[in-house]
Amino acid sequence: SPVHATIFAHIQSLGGTELEFERISRNPAFIEDPTEKPERENYTQFWNSTILWLIRFRDDFTEDEVDLILEWSMHMYTENNWGDQPFAWRGRTPTRVLEASIQYHEAMTIQTTELSWKGHGWDWVIKDDDNEYWSFLELISGDELLEEGKALQHCVSGYAARCSMGNSAIVSMTNRDNHIVTIEVEPQTKEIVQVRGFKNRAAGVTERMIIDMWRREVLL
Numbered sequence: 001s002p003v004h005a006t007i008f009a010h011i012q013s014l015g016g017t018e019l020e021f022e023r024i025s026r027n028p029a030f031i032e033d034p035t036e037k038p039e040r041e042n043y044t045q046f047w048n049s050t051i052l053w054l055i056r057f058r059d060d061f062t063e064d065e066v067d068l069i070l071e072w073s074m075h076m077y078t079e080n081n082w083g084d085q086p087f088a089w090r091g092r093t094p095t096r097v098l099e100a101s102i103q104y105h106e107a108m109t110i111q112t113t114e115l116s117w118k119g120h121g122w123d124w125v126i127k128d129d130d131n132e133y134w135s136f137l138e139l140i141s142g143d144e145l146l147e148e149g150k151a152l153q154h155c156v157s158g159y160a161a162r163c164s165m166g167n168s169a170i171v172s173m174t175n176r177d178n179h180i181v182t183i184e185v186e187p188q189t190k191e192i193v194q195v196r197g198f199k200n201r202a203a204g205v206t207e208r209m210i211i212d213m214w215r216r217e218v219l220l
Contacts, residue, residue: 007025014051020051023067027067029071029200053092065098069101071105075104107158116142118140122136122171124214126213132175133176134175134180135173136171137171138169139163140163148170148179148182152199153198153199154199168184168185168186168187170183170184173211181195183211
């Protein structure tokens with residue numbers, strides 16, 4: 001695809017090889033055009049530095065370990081991108097990164113099913129021009145977050161405490177009962193903080209369009 005071709009060319013321009021391209025291609029969260037810089041300078045910097053780190057330590061990990069590391073790093077980026085100290089690769093050794101990645105994946109299995117909280121009334125259903133129904137359902141318990149995280153293989157199950165304290169709200173967007181993307185909303189400002197699909201992939205064009213319709217109809 002054009003996006004994969006752009007990624008391959010960009011990896012080569014950074015000094016990478018087919019190995020780095022194959023490793024990145026296994027993680028859907030990284031399959032975005034890394035040259036799209038408008039309003040995404042932080043992401044571009046993170047994407048480039050990830051490739052450079054993988055190049056530097058390409059022989060230090062197995063393929064399974066690389067997959068763990070990439071999922072952990074995208075989680076760290078999305079978690080810290082909104083704060084004062086964005087995630088950076090500088091000073092991170094292979095041993096420490098692998099340890100952190102393993103701890104992250106172990107933490108994802110911790111269940112906080114006993115927690116529940118009150119929703120904000122943001123549930124919604126819309127039918128698009130192709131007669132497809134898209135549903136938005138706010139998740140209001142640790143059980144529901146756990147199910148969402150298992151379906152999309154990301155770390156939303158770890159957000160139960162934040163949701164119960166009112167610091168975050170999580171909405172699941174589905175189509176034909178399939179989990180499509182998970183949306184995090186800042187409850188006070190109603191700002192969409194992040195949108196992530198299977199294995200932390202970014203939302204597609206159609207998905208972003210549907211989400212914007214929901215935002216304008218329900219959140220504003």
